[in-house]
Amino acid sequence: MRSAAPIAPSAIHRSFLGWKNGLYAKVGLGASALAAALYWMHQPDGPPNGGTLLGYTYGTVGAALIVWLAWFGIRRRRYGVPMGLDGLLSAHVYLGLSLVVVATLHTGFRFHWNVHTLSYVLMVAVIASGTFGAFAFWHYPPQMTANRAGASLEAMTAELAAFDSRCRELAPMFPDDIKGLVISAIDDAKLRRSGWTRIWRGADPCRVATLTALNRIREEVGRPKGSTAAEIVVVSQTLTRRLAVVEKLRRDRAYRARLLLWRAVHVPLTVALLAALAIHIVAVFFYR
Amino acid sequence: MANWHRFNGRRDAPRESGDGSPPNDPPPADRYKKTFEVRLPNVRLWAFVLTAAVVVLFLILPLALRPHRLVFPNGQSCSSAEARPEKYDIRDYAALTWNIGRMSSAHGAFGTDCNACHETPFVPVQSAQCLKCHEGIQQHADLRHVIPEKLARVDLAQQRCESCHREHKGMTIATRDSQSDCVACHGRLTDFIDIQGYVAEGRRPRFVKNRTDFGVDHDDFHPALVQDAAARLQVHYEPGDQDHGNVAFTHRVHFFGVAQGLKELRDKHPEQHCDLCHLPAPDGAGFRVVTYEQHCDNCHTLRFEPSKDWKLPHGHPEEIASRIAGYYADATLRGEDLFNRPAKDVLPKPGEPMPQAKPLDRLTAVDRTTAAILMCRIAPSTCGECHVEKPKSDQCELGSAWEMPPVFVPDRYFPEANFRHDKHATTGCTYCHVLEDQSDPDPNHHHRPETEIGLLLPKITVCRNCHSGQASPVQRVASTCITCHGFHDKTLSPVAPAAAASACPALREPSAMASDAK
Numbered sequence: 138m139r140s141a142a143p144i145a146p147s148a149i150h151r152s153f154l155g156w157k158n159g160l161y162a163k164v165g166l167g168a169s170a171l172a173a174a175l176y177w178m179h180q181p182d183g184p185p186n187g188g189t190l191l192g193y194t195y196g197t198v199g200a201a202l203i204v205w206l207a208w209f210g211i212r213r214r215r216y217g218v219p220m221g222l223d224g225l226l227s228a229h230v231y232l233g234l235s236l237v238v239v240a241t242l243h244t245g246f247r248f249h250w251n252v253h254t255l256s257y258v259l260m261v262a263v264i265a266s267g268t269f270g271a272f273a274f275w276h277y278p279p280q281m282t283a284n285r286a287g288a289s290l291e292a293m294t295a296e297l298a299a300f301d302s303r304c305r306e307l308a309p310m311f312p313d314d315i316k317g318l319v320i321s322a323i324d325d326a327k328l329r330r331s332g333w334t335r336i337w338r339g340a341d342p343c344r345v346a347t348l349t350a351l352n353r354i355r356e357e358v359g360r361p362k363g364s365t366a367a368e369i370v371v372v373s374q375t376l377t378r379r380l381a382v383v384e385k386l387r388r389d390r391a392y393r394a395r396l397l398l399w400r401a402v403h404v405p406l407t408v409a410l411l412a413a414l415a416i417h418i419v420a421v422f423f424y425r
Numbered sequence: 426m427a428n429w430h431r432f433n434g435r436r437d438a439p440r441e442s443g444d445g446s447p448p449n450d451p452p453p454a455d456r457y458k459k460t461f462e463v464r465l466p467n468v469r470l471w472a473f474v475l476t477a478a479v480v481v482l483f484l485i486l487p488l489a490l491r492p493h494r495l496v497f498p499n500g501q502s503c504s505s506a507e508a509r510p511e512k513y514d515i516r517d518y519a520a521l522t523w524n525i526g527r528m529s530s531a532h533g534a535f536g537t538d539c540n541a542c543h544e545t546p547f548v549p550v551q552s553a554q555c556l557k558c559h560e561g562i563q564q565h566a567d568l569r570h571v572i573p574e575k576l577a578r579v580d581l582a583q584q585r586c587e588s589c590h591r592e593h594k595g596m597t598i599a600t601r602d603s604q605s606d607c608v609a610c611h612g613r614l615t616d617f618i619d620i621q622g623y624v625a626e627g628r629r630p631r632f633v634k635n636r637t638d639f640g641v642d643h644d645d646f647h648p649a650l651v652q653d654a655a656a657r658l659q660v661h662y663e664p665g666d667q668d669h670g671n672v673a674f675t676h677r678v679h680f681f682g683v684a685q686g687l688k689e690l691r692d693k694h695p696e697q698h699c700d701l702c703h704l705p706a707p708d709g710a711g712f713r714v715v716t717y718e719q720h721c722d723n724c725h726t727l728r729f730e731p732s733k734d735w736k737l738p739h740g741h742p743e744e745i746a747s748r749i750a751g752y753y754a755d756a757t758l759r760g761e762d763l764f765n766r767p768a769k770d771v772l773p774k775p776g777e778p779m780p781q782a783k784p785l786d787r788l789t790a791v792d793r794t795t796a797a798i799l800m801c802r803i804a805p806s807t808c809g810e811c812h813v814e815k816p817k818s819d820q821c822e823l824g825s826a827w828e829m830p831p832v833f834v835p836d837r838y839f840p841e842a843n844f845r846h847d848k849h850a851t852t853g854c855t856y857c858h859v860l861e862d863q864s865d866p867d868p869n870h871h872h873r874p875e876t877e878i879g880l881l882l883p884k885i886t887v888c889r890n891c892h893s894g895q896a897s898p899v900q901r902v903a904s905t906c907i908t909c910h911g912f913h914d915k916t917l918s919p920v921a922p923a924a925a926a927s928a929c930p931a932l933r934e935p936s937a938m939a940s941d942a943k
Contacts, residue, residue, distance in 0.1 A: 183591055183599035186526070252483040252522045294457035328460050386461045394463045401466045409475035416484045420523040424539050425549040 154275055156227035165231035169238035176242045185245035187253075187421075195243035202236045203260065203414055207407050230271045233264055256417045259410040266402040273395045281392040284385060293386055300379040301325075307368050307375075315357060315369075318350035322376055328383065347380045487523050490516040513537070529598040542592070555586040556921040564917040570626075575617045578610065581913075581920045589912070604638070604895050604905040611906075612637045631661055639904050640894030645885045649840055650878060654833035659840065668879040671830045673811050676860050676881055699854045709847030711836050727807060737807075742829050750795040757791055838882055842909045852891075857883040 154162075172195065181189040187196050209229045213222060240260055248254045285293070301323045308319045321327075327343040354373045358366075513521075520537040528535070535541045542550050556562070564581055571579045578584075589606070591599040610617055618633045636642050649659035651670040660666075680698075702720045703712045717725075717739045727737040727745075735752065737745045812829060837844075849857075858881045875881050892908075893901035902908075 180603075182601040182603050183594050186594065188525075188591075247526055249524070249526060250521070251524055252487075253525060255479070255483065255522075290458065290461070291454070294461065295454040297457050298452065298454040325456065325460060328457075386457075390461045390463060397463050397465055401468055401471070404468045405471035405475050408472035409479050412476045412479045413483065416479070419484070420487070421525065423546050424523065424543040425547065 153223045153226040153230065154271070156223050159231075161224075161228045161231040164228075165235035168232075169235045172235075172239050172242055184247065186247055187243050187245060192243055192245060195239050199236060199240045199243050200414060200418065202232060202239065203410065206233050206236070207411055210404065210407065230267070233267055237261065237264055252413060252420055253417050256410065256413040259406055259413050263403060263406045263410055266399050266406065270396075270399040270403060273399065277392045277395055281389065281396075284388045284392065290386075290389065293382055293389070297379065297382050297386065300375050300382065303375050304372060304379070307372050310368055311357075311372070315350070315353055318346070318353050319372060319376065322346040322350040323379065343383055344380060347376050351376055483522050486515075486519040490519045524593065526593040527595055528593055530596050532592060532598070549585065550587055552582075552584070552586045552920075555590075559586075560921045561919050562921070563913045563915055563919050565912055565914060567914075567917060570618050570623045572617060572619055575610075579617065600907070602905050602907060604907070607906040608637045611635070629661060629663065638894035638896045639892065639906070639909075640889065640897055640901070643885060643894070646839060646882070648838040648878065648880065648882050649835070650838070650880075651833050651835060655831045657833050657835075659835055659838075662878060666878065670834050670879075671812065671832045672834065673809075675875060675879070677875055680860055699858075703854075705847065710845040712846070714836075715834065721811070725807075725810060746795065750791060753791040753794055838880065841911075843911060844909065857887050859883075 175191060176185070179185070179189070179191045181191070186192055206229055209225060212225065237260075240257060244254075244257055248257070288296075304319050304323050308316045311319070322343070324343075324346070327346060351373060354369055354376075357369055358373065517537040520539060523539075524537075532542075542554050544551065544554055562581075566579050568576065568580055576583075589601040591601075613635050614633055615635055620630055620633050623633060624630050631644070631647060634644070636644070647661040647663070650662050650666050650668040652658050652660040654669060654671045702715050705711075706713050715721075722739070727739055728735065735748075737748060808829070812832070860875060860881060889901075891902055892904040893899065895903055895905045
C-alpha cells in the first residue's frame with residue numbers, strides 16, 4: 138500500500154474550472170456541438186456506425202483525445218507546463234467531457250457484448266470518475282478549510298496527543314470505574330475504523346466511550362470528594378474537547394478521501410481503457 | 426509510555442520489531458497522523474490487473490482460440506452438417522467479442538467462423554470470397570458497350586461487393602440505398618457508353634442518357650410493347666408504336682361499348698370491376714394470366730350455329746375444322762338433305778330441272794361448306810372478334826386453313842421496374858389505370874390513353890404524386906434508383922469467371938441453368 142501525502146488543494150482548487158474565462162469549456166462545448174451537428178446532417182448508407190467516413194473521423198479524434206488525456210497523468214508530474222498546470226487541467230477536464238459526445242457519436246448508438254462496447258464503457262467510467270474528481274476539487278476544499286479552522290493536521294493530532302496524556306496523567310487519581318472509563322475513551326484503537334465497519338457497525342465507539350465516561354464523571358462532579366474535585370472537572374473538559382478534535386479529524390479525513398480516492402478508479406481504468414482501445418482498433422482492422 | 430500500554434488492553438508491552446515498526450512506538454501525535462491519513466489503494470497494481478484481464482480476455486483468447494471452422498459449399502466442401510456445432514462454446518464467445526455487430530440472417534449460418542469471409546488478416550474481404558457462393562450474380566451493364574477506359578469502374582469483377590453490400594449491420598444485409606454511386610456514372614452516362622456500337626446492334630439509345638434523380642430528370646415511362654408475339658419480344662415504346670400482342674381487346678369497348686354481358690356483371694359487383702378478370706398472382710407482385718376459358722367464355726362462346734349444344738374448342742383450329750366437317754359429313758351420311766344441290770360448276774340447262782347432286786358432289790359440298798363456314802363466318806366474326814390476324818388466303822377453301830397468329834400478353838410491361846401491385850393496393854386500381862371516357866378527354870391527364878398504345882398504363886406523373894427522388898422528398902416517398910430498379914441485370918453474364926465457380930456440384934453453372942430454362 139502506497140500512502141499519499143495529504144493534498145493541499147489550494148494551488149489548483151477551483152482555478153482550473155474557470156481558467157481564462159472558461160476557454161476550454163467553450164472549446165469543448167463548441168467541439169461537441171460541431172460533432173453533434175455533423176452527426177445530424179450526415180446521412181450514411183445504412184445505419185450510422187463507426188465505419189462511415191464521419192464515423193472514422195469521430196473514432197480518430199476520440200482515440201487521439203483519449204491518448205492525449207491519458208498523457209496528462211504523466212505530464213502533470215513534470216515542471217514547466219507551458220500553459221501552467223491550471224490550464225492543462227482545465228483542458229483535461231473539458232475536453233474529457235466532450236469526449237463523451239464524440240465517442241458516443243462514433244458508436245452510432247450501436248452497443249453489443251463485445252470489446253468495442255467494453256472500450257466505450259471503460260471510457261465512460263473513466264470520465265465519470267474524473268467528473269467526480271473535478272466536482273470534489275471544486276466543492277470540498279472550502280468545507281475542508283472551514284472544518285480545520287486554520288489548524289494544520291499536525292497541530293490537530295498534536296492537540297489530540299496532548300489531551301490523551303493529560304487524561305492519562307489524571308486518570309489514576311480517580312476510582313477504578315472512572316479510571317477505566319477514561320482510559321477506554323482515549324483508546325486509540327477506537328479511532329481506527331475501516332470504511333466497512335463505519336457503515337456496518339453503526340455508532341462510533343470513540344464517541345460512545347467518551348459519552349459514557351462523561352456521564353459517569355458528571356455524577357461524580359456534584360459529590361464532595363475533596364482532593365480530586367478540581368481534577369474531575371479538568372478531565373471532563375478534556376474529554377469533551379478531545380471528542381470535538383476527533384470528530385474534526387474524522388471530517389478532515391473524509392474530505393481528503395473524497396479528494397483522493399477517485400483516482401484509485403480513474404487511473405487503473407484509464408490504463409485498462411488504453412488496452413481495450415488498442416484491441417478495439419486492432420480487431421476492427423484485423424477482420425476488415 | 427509503558428503506563429499507557431498497560432491500560433491499552435491490547436498490547437501489554439511495546440513491540441520489539443516484526444512489523445517494521447521501531448522498537449519504541451512513535452510519539453502519539455505521529456501515530457494519530459497515521460490513524461487519520463487516507464491510504465490510496467495500489468493504483469499500479471490495479472491498473473496492471475485490469476489491463477492484464479482485458480488483454481487476456483479480449484486479445485489473447487480471441488486470437489488463440491480460433492472458432493469452429495464450418496464446412497460450407499464455398500469451395501471447401503459440400504458435405505455440410507457434419508461439423509456444425511449445436512451450441513456455442515468458449516471459442517465462439519471469444520470470437521464474438523470482436524464481432525462489430527449483428528450479422529444478417531442469411532450469413533448468420535456462418536456463425537462465428539470469421540475466416541469464412543475474412544480470409545487474410547488486415548486485408549478487406551475480397552469479392553472472390555463472396556463469389557465462391559454467389560457465383561451466379563450478374564453484371565450491371567453490358568460490358569461490350571462500355572468505353573474501355575471506363576471498364577474498370579463498370580466491370581463488377583473489378584469492384585468490391587462490400588462497396589454496396591455491408592455486413593454486420595443487422596438482420597438484413599445493408600445495401601447502399603444512396604444513389605450517389607448510381608449518379609456517378611448515370612449522371613454522365615454518355616461518357617461511359619459507346620453509343621455507335623450500341624445502336625449498331627439494333628438497340629434504341631434510350632437508356633444512354635444522363636440522368637440524376639427520379640424527381641428531377643427521369644424520362645416518362647416507356648412500356649415494353651410486344652413487337653413479335655411469336656418470339657415473345659418486347660421493345661420499348663417509341664411514339665407511334667402499338668402493342669402487337671395479337672389480341673383485339675380494348676377496355677374501352679368492354680366498359681363503355683356494347684358489352685352488355687359485362688355490364689350485367691359489373692352491376693352485380695359494382696366495386697370489383699378489375700377483379701372480374703385480373704386476379705392477383707400468388708406472389709402478389711402481378712396478376713394471373715387472363716384466360717379465355719375463365720374470363721372470355723361467358724360472353725364470347727364459340728358456338729356452332731346448327732346446334733346450340735355444339736361448342737368449338739378454343740385454341741385448336743384443326744380441331745375446329747375437323748368438328749365442323751364432321752358435323753356436316755355426319756348429317757350428309759344420315760341422309761339429311763343439307764347439300765341437295767349440285768356443285769357450283771354443274772348448272773342446269775335452261776328449262777330443265779336442277780340435276781340431283783351425286784354423293785361425291787355431296788362430300789365435296791361438305792368440304793366446301795366447312796371451309797366456307799370456317800373462313801367466312803367463324804374465322805372473321807367469331808375468332809376475329811378477338812384475334813386480329815386475317816387468314817392467309819381469302820379463298821374459302823379448306824386447304825388454306827386459317828393460321829392463328831400467336832398471342833402474347835406479357836406479365837410486365839415495365840420489366841426494368843421492381844413494381845409490386847400488392848404494396849400499392851391501398852391506392853386502388855383506378856389511381857394509376859384510368860380509362861377516361863372518350864367524350865371527356867382531359868388534356869393534362871396523367872395516364873396514357875388506351876388508344877395510344879392499346880394498353881392502360883400510367884405515366885410517370887402518377888408515380889410522382891407520391892414518390893419523389895432522393896433530392897427533394899417534401900411530403901413524398903424519397904425514392905432512390907434502387908427503390909424501383911435492380912442493380913444486377915439478370916439478362917447479363919455472371920460476374921464470376923467460370924474458373925472461380927464452386928467445386929460444389931450442387932451449385933450449377935448459370936449458363937447450364939439458362940439453357941435448361943429454354
